[in-house]
Amino acid sequence: MSCRHSNHTFPMTPKLGPREGQTYVACLECGVELQYDWARMRIGKELKPTPSSRVSVLPKPVVRAA
Numbered sequence: 330m331s332c333r334h335s336n337h338t339f340p341m342t343p344k345l346g347p348r349e350g351q352t353y354v355a356c357l358e359c360g361v362e363l364q365y366d367w368a369r370m371r372i373g374k375e376l377k378p379t380p381s382s383r384v385s386v387l388p389k390p391v392v393r394a395a
């Protein structure tokens with residue numbers, strides 16, 4: 330958790346999907362997505378990962394207790 334997110338992508342504002350209308354950047358170091366403030370040209374809070382933007386978490390198989 331020591332990443333300062335200083336190295337990130339160009340800000341993007343998707344027109345579809347879970348980040349619709351929200352400007353954000355993705356950190357190239359740790360991969361986290363962050364809000365981006367165009368007016369101040371600064372990154373903001375971390376965004377929670379969405380299923381469509383990151384495929385790092387696979388659904389767990391259902392284990393039935395017999």
Ligand SMILES: [Zn+2]
Binds near residue numbers: 335356359360
């Ligand atoms: Zn980072």
